[in-house]
Amino acid sequence: MMISSLPFSFLFSFVVIFGTILSLSSSHWLIIWAGLEINLLGFIPLIISRNTTAETQSGIKYFLIQALGSSLLMLGSLHTFSISSTWEVMDPHSWLTTTPLILSLILKLGAFPFHFWLPPVMAGLSWLMCLTLATWQKLAPLFLLSSLSQVYLNTTMTKFMLIIAGISSLIGGLGGINQTQIRAILAYSSIGHIGWMLLAMTASETVLKMYFLIYIFISLGLFSLLLFSESPILPNSFRQKTKDLKMLQISLILMLLSLGGLPPLLGFVGKWATMSYLTSLSSPITALPLIAGSLISLFYYLSLLFSLTLASSKMTLTSFSPSLTPLSLPLAPLFITSLILMLNISGSVFIFSSIPLSEFL
Template sequence: MLMLSPSLLLFSTTLVAGTLIATSSSSWFVAWLGLELNLLSFIPLVSSSYNTFSSEAALKYFLVQALGSATLLASVTMLLMFTDPPKILILGSLILKMGAAPLHFWLPPVMQGMSWPNCFVLMTVQKIAPIVLMSYVLCPYTSPILVGASVSSAVMGGLGGLNQTLLRKLMAYSSINHLSWMLAALSCSSSLWVHYILTYTVISLSLVILFNYNQVFHIKHFASFSSSQFNKTMVFLSLFSLGGLPPFLGFLPKMTVVKDLASQGFLLWAFILMMSALITLFYYVRISLTALTLASPKTASDLAHVSHKPASAALINLIPLFFPLMMLVPF
């Protein structure tokens, strides 16, 4: 079975180990080593004989990450002679590795060639190490770069998904937009960023499980998505939660980020993030309405094989409805 193959278990373990090494290291060289281990573990996971575009996606991902790693390694050696200028290069290399705008050009085409589980890893796990390393070089000299990356990611993530009908590219632009919120959360506090990425991971997982189970890659595929209205409703809830619409789970971290930005005086920054979230909600609504309204004729055998188990994972987005006191918890 593919899910229990030794190669999958090996590379998944080393991928997580690379992330842990990079985030817990006390030197930049060991952090670079962890990033390389993470990269070389993810490349075999991307390459799949079941997808003709996976080799192209793996090559693109390798070239971009190799450029970011080379820039990072060259920058940290310059820290022996200079103080602040190398931090700008380090920040730029990490922005490239995580796929934040304006260095986001590689993320949508790479995700288009991947399977849904690999897309989930790229949207969540692969962002952890670069963002944690970015927190080490934040200072008054580099903070404007962080603000610029966050604002440009919000704008590009919102506008880039408007004309997309391919779901993996659309989720890539959605990931870029959420990255802008993560960078804003990082500027406020590290605990807020951890809360945001954990919530984003849970919501993305509930959505990716549905898409992968039904093998949905294009908006028109929703016509044969499933005979069950329950499954379609769960897509509806997951997308609205991903967009941060109250009272779903995705609203909690965004509310906290906006509150912290406003308390620190970054009103324009918070306004841009909220406007970009409205744009992403627009194309989430378009997907949801398509899923709910399109239908194709189903035979009795199709109706007999409808499963609600994958869609049940999306019920986690309703946690604030079942536990309304969570809205009062200061994250």
């Protein structure tokens, strides 16, 4: 089944990558819109490739939301062209003209106030599609929005982005408190990280790139572990007391804590860099709502992990995943996850190596 679907997956994966690259490499709003549409047309078949009811529902929801975002993007592009007779991205326009463009990109990202679609869509996807939605699908909207923010730097748009960033982080923290489904938790975590990316966007494009790369790296490790475990609900993956799964449990715990931003793990580095840059600009108070949202997220991560690691279960290794045997389990995920884990724990090295030694003398 998997082998027969490989040409299908490769074809539409290429379409998804091509659409994103086309959007990022263009300075023409019409070509950007076309690239986003190509990306959407390639991603929908990948979502529904297993032909399950949950994936079909998520695919329909995702298509409707992204179609609405594309409509707003085209509306803003046509409005811009009608006023200035240009399709250029870096050409500054009035706030009224730019508003549909900003709203369309925020809708595609899943930030406040258009965050409502992300948890139900991610709840029905496979782990690989969840990883793609949380990382690659954010690439084009995020950096297109960054290009717009550079045009309107230190204007009303900057204040608007700071408000969206703060509320998104708070929603990401508060929304995940009562969640027990791992996909829903990761969806709200993604919303919170979008808030930090928007804050980093207003600070520096370099900080934004670093934060996004760190987020991709942690998400790759976390979703790889979940993909290996094939467990849709968190307690089922943690209630394993067999010796062979201990390393997998520890890796998953550290990845979740790193995603929550617990120092000195790698997930803390991006937030620390953003705060450090804002402090140099004498505006650290703008990050207070995001810090509050991160602390709430970290609180329910710690509470959830504490309760799950103390839980007992009679489940065996074969009930953990029918496709994994005691011999194949340590060989498949642990080599990759060990490498990611080592680099994840080394986040403190990046932090302290960037502090001048003169501060300690």
